Amino acid sequence: xxxxxxxxxxxxxxxxxxxxxxxxxxxxxxxxxxxxxxxxxxxxxxxxxxxxxxxxxxxxxxxxxxxxxxxxxxxxxxxxxxxxxxxxxxxxxxxxxxxxxxxxxxxxxxxxxxxxxxxxxxxxxxxxxxxxxxxxxxxxxxxxxxxxxxxxxxxxxxxxxxxxxxxxxxxxxxxxxxxxxxxxxxxxxxxxxxxxxxxxxxxxxxxxxxxxxxxxxxxxxxxxxxxxxxxxxxxxxxxxxxxxxxxxxxxxxxxxxxxxxxxxxxxxxxxxxxxxxxxxxxxxxxxxxxxxxxxxxxxxxxxxxxxxxxxxxxxxxxxxxxxxxxxxxxxxxxxxxxxxxxxxxxxxxxxxxxxxxxxxxxxxxxxxxxxxxxxxxxxxxxxxxxxxxxxxxxxxxxxxxxxxxxxxxxxxxxxxxxxxx
Amino acid sequence: xxxxxxxxxxxxxxxxxxxxxxxxxxxxxxxxxxxxxxxxxxxxxxxxxxxxxxxxxxxxxxxxxxxxxxxxxxxxxxxxxxxxxxxxxxxxxxxxxxxxxxxxxxxxxxxxxxxxxxxxxxxxxxxxxxxxxxxxxxxxxxxxxxxxxxxxxxxxxxxxxxxxxxxxxxxxxxxxxxxxxxxxxxxxxxxxxxxxxxxxxxxxxxxxxxxxxxxxxxxxxxxxxxxxxxxxxxxxxxxxxxxxxxxxxxxxxxxxxxxxxxxxxxxxxxxxxxxxxxxxxxxxxxxxxxxxxxxxxxxxxxxxxxxxxxxxxxxxxxxxxxxxxxxxxxxxxxxxxxxxxxxxxxxxxxxxxxxxxxxxxxxxxxxxxxxxxxxxxxxxxxxxxxxxxxxxxxxxxxxxxxxxxxxxxxxxxxxxxxxxx
Numbered sequence: 070x071x072x073x074x075x076x077x078x079x080x081x082x083x084x085x086x087x088x089x090x091x092x093x094x095x096x097x098x099x100x101x102x103x104x105x106x107x108x109x110x111x112x113x114x115x116x117x118x119x120x121x122x123x124x125x126x127x128x129x130x131x132x133x134x135x136x137x138x139x140x141x142x143x144x145x146x147x148x149x150x151x152x153x154x155x156x157x158x159x160x161x162x163x164x165x166x167x168x169x170x171x172x173x174x175x176x177x178x179x180x181x182x183x184x185x186x187x188x189x190x191x192x193x194x195x196x197x198x199x200x201x202x203x204x205x206x207x208x209x210x211x212x213x214x215x216x217x218x219x220x221x222x223x224x225x226x227x228x229x230x231x232x233x234x235x236x237x238x239x240x241x242x243x244x245x246x247x248x249x250x251x252x253x254x255x256x257x258x259x260x261x262x263x264x265x266x267x268x269x270x271x272x273x274x275x276x277x278x279x280x281x282x283x284x285x286x287x288x289x290x291x292x293x294x295x296x297x298x299x300x301x302x303x304x305x306x307x308x309x310x311x312x313x314x315x316x317x318x319x320x321x322x323x324x325x326x327x328x329x330x331x332x333x334x335x336x337x338x339x340x341x342x343x344x345x346x347x348x349x350x351x352x353x354x355x356x357x358x359x360x361x362x363x364x365x366x367x368x369x370x371x372x373x374x375x376x377x378x379x380x381x382x383x384x385x386x387x388x389x390x391x392x393x394x395x396x397x398x399x400x401x402x403x404x405x406x407x408x409x410x411x412x413x414x415x416x417x418x419x420x421x422x423x424x425x426x427x428x429x430x431x432x433x434x435x436x437x438x439x440x441x442x443x444x445x446x447x448x449x450x451x452x453x454x455x456x457x458x459x460x461x462x463x464x465x466x467x468x469x470x471x472x473x474x475x476x477x478x479x480x481x482x483x484x485x486x487x488x489x490x
Numbered sequence: 491x492x493x494x495x496x497x498x499x500x501x502x503x504x505x506x507x508x509x510x511x512x513x514x515x516x517x518x519x520x521x522x523x524x525x526x527x528x529x530x531x532x533x534x535x536x537x538x539x540x541x542x543x544x545x546x547x548x549x550x551x552x553x554x555x556x557x558x559x560x561x562x563x564x565x566x567x568x569x570x571x572x573x574x575x576x577x578x579x580x581x582x583x584x585x586x587x588x589x590x591x592x593x594x595x596x597x598x599x600x601x602x603x604x605x606x607x608x609x610x611x612x613x614x615x616x617x618x619x620x621x622x623x624x625x626x627x628x629x630x631x632x633x634x635x636x637x638x639x640x641x642x643x644x645x646x647x648x649x650x651x652x653x654x655x656x657x658x659x660x661x662x663x664x665x666x667x668x669x670x671x672x673x674x675x676x677x678x679x680x681x682x683x684x685x686x687x688x689x690x691x692x693x694x695x696x697x698x699x700x701x702x703x704x705x706x707x708x709x710x711x712x713x714x715x716x717x718x719x720x721x722x723x724x725x726x727x728x729x730x731x732x733x734x735x736x737x738x739x740x741x742x743x744x745x746x747x748x749x750x751x752x753x754x755x756x757x758x759x760x761x762x763x764x765x766x767x768x769x770x771x772x773x774x775x776x777x778x779x780x781x782x783x784x785x786x787x788x789x790x791x792x793x794x795x796x797x798x799x800x801x802x803x804x805x806x807x808x809x810x811x812x813x814x815x816x817x818x819x820x821x822x823x824x825x826x827x828x829x830x831x832x833x834x835x836x837x838x839x840x841x842x843x844x845x846x847x848x849x850x851x852x853x854x855x856x857x858x859x860x861x862x863x864x865x866x867x868x869x870x871x872x873x874x875x876x877x878x879x880x881x882x883x884x885x886x887x888x889x890x891x892x893x894x895x896x897x898x899x900x901x902x903x904x905x906x907x908x909x910x911x
Contacts, residue, residue, distance in 0.1 A: 085546035125506035141562035
């Protein structure tokens with residue numbers, strides 16, 4: 070008998086009819102003899118509607134009250150799913166994040182999970198009940214106030230519960246049926262991956278793959294919780310995220326996929342004094358504005374001037390903030406100007422194969438060059454190559470790289486074509 | 491500096507615009523220097539919408555999950571009011587029933603308040619904050635589950651908090667501007683009462699006056715909490731419910747008002763053996779079905795047969811249950827048949843004046859007789875006379891009694907008419 074944690078997104082429970090379908094899937098799992106803990110997001114647009122109401126009464130609502138407001142969405146969906154399960158003859162009990170022992174920091178709207186003490190969840194499981202836990206929320210360790218975990222919070226709740234309960238697997242049900250070698254909307258012959266290592270999934274999530282949030286994968290990796298990404302609308306096998314790259318035999322090591330990201334902007338600080346500490350001052354200024362930067366490039370200093378340029382990327386919506394902050398410190402830091410460019414895209418190739426297969430970087434650059442796509446910035450890790458290009462070139466870049474490394478599924482496509490006979 | 495508890499009903503916070511208006515009234519009170527605790531019901535139709543959703547996923551939803559579902563409505567409205575108050579520059583903090591220390595029994599859907607331990611509420615008040623408490627809900631002492639208090643729950647929450655905090659007054663804001671001598675929709679010249687004693691308000695609530703729920707008045711009387719009934723749409727003085735009848739000088743003692751109730755049905759058990767215990771068996775059977783009965787009449791036994799009839803009234807929706815239960819015990823109890831009549835209405839005259847003014851009952855019956863209204867059953871208390879009549883006669887009965895005891899406001903009406911000059 071296994072212990073399974075299942076997480077269903079808001080679209081999976083958007084209507085009473087979908088809630089009943091989700092309940093059937095949960096009861097099926099229970100009938101197999103497994104213990105089941107379920108984390109459900111708020112129904113469909115509930116969260117947006119609550120945000121809209123808040124805006125109407127206060128354009129700058131206090132974060133604590135915002136969390137009190139938003140957490141009601143998951144209470145509603147969880148109670149409804151529990152009712153739907155009961156109507157199918159199984160016993161179910163729903164818990165708020167606080168009741169389930171999800172202890173967090175007190176930073177409202179983006180709280181971090183400190184600990185999970187699932188005593189009541191365990192007790193309900195021991196009584197043979199299906200347990201529902203409101204995702205995305207917890208209780209602050211110090212203030213005892215209700216908190217929310219921010220984006221991807223429900224996935225993180227599910228993985229954190231799975232870790233605390235020692236679950237065999239955490240199933241994330243979403244509107245795609247797994248992790249693909251590229252976005253199928255851009256690359257029609259993209260292939261679904263049966264398994265991905267935590268490290269590869271981390272790189273994919275970090276470079277724009279939307280299917281799992283980075284923090285959720287980090288949590289799963291730290292506590293070694295296998296995460297099964299599946300579609301809530303089908304019974305397809307999905308993708309299992311588990312294990313370390315080290316477990317993958319080198320000769321099998323292949324490239325995982327191509328990720329893309331159009332959410333970043335590029336900032337270049339021009340004419341910076343090439344003296345120790347000046348770069349540090351630039352990044353300190355950005356860090357003080359609580360902006361995370363991604364790629365960084367420092368140009369070779371021009372000997373004649375002793376000046377250099379620093380280029381970095383950051384979330385597009387925070388670009389103006391960073392530029393203003395830097396211009397305010399122009400004299401203090403010492404540079405000539407700040408350039409801002411938000412018409413960029415980032416394409417990344419991820420895969421353990423890179424370690425053992427030479428020439429990947431060369432093939433990567435050749436493929437883009439052949440397609441006439443100019444590379445503006447390169448950064449690499451042991452299992453990833455990322456480059457910046459024009460946003461208008463991004464989709465084409467994803468396609469040519471996906472082809473160049475033969476990540477597609479021609480065979481399977483043929484098989485599908487043949488199924489008519 | 492006073493401590494004021496204010497309660498606002500669902501219609502008062504049905505939209506973002508009304509929530510802002512309520513917030514303004516709250517902040518005005520705070521600016522007068524008073525400490526303010528606010529209890530808010532769920533927005534407008536929220537509760538009905540949640541009930542509807544529940545019905546769609548499970549026609550017989552588990553009570554525990556129902557409470558988890560419904561309590562989210564008050565979380566939403568309270569958080570929004572707190573935000574609206576903050577936008578006006580005042581500091582506010584909202585609490586769930588559980589956070590506010592509302593400890594209840596574990597009977598979901600109709601929990602009773604066992605104790606109120608408002609430690610966090612007191613602390614927030616001491617910090618100068620306006621405190622909002624989600625009405626209608628609490629936490630079960632034994633299971634720690636979320637509970638709801640049932641009908642009139644938010645009023646009861648407000649009064650219970652006022653008692654626990656030693657508040658100077660509990661203001662109940664509703665869509666009428668006070669307690670009237672009769673329902674103004676039936677009696678156009680009904681008069682608003684400036685003050686009503688707890689005993690009189692108890693009788694009015696018990697006999698159909700909708701403005702305050704009986705349990706809320708009982709709670710206020712037990713802990714001697716003055717309740718101020720006011721309109722949330724005006725600044726009219728409203729009605730103060732406070733003090734004992736004993737405080738009212740006899741010579742001032744007047745009749746309070748006429749209440750009516752069309753929610754009851756009449757059951758008659760015919761041909762009951764007039765032997766000790768048979769009546770007890772009838773009422774035991776009804777009590778076993780958890781049905782509260784109201785008026786009771788046992789006819790004089792017919793000497794020739796040694797049989798008697800027992801008539802009683804009960805909530806109309808429970809009538810069929812009672813009849814079925816009794817018919818099932820017909821042999822055991824020993825009676826010939828059960829008659830059921832749900833076309834009845836109850837009209838009641840309430841007032842301390844009854845004690846000191848003889849002939850009230852006579853005037854009461856004469857007035858109805860003159861109007862050709864037949865009295866089917868009479869019951870009285872020291873300060874109340876209630877009779878059953880046809881439901882079709884009920885409105886007329888209310889009018890003629892209101893006139894017969896001169897409860898109207900001709901003078902005031904004249905004054906109003908004269909204000910044009």
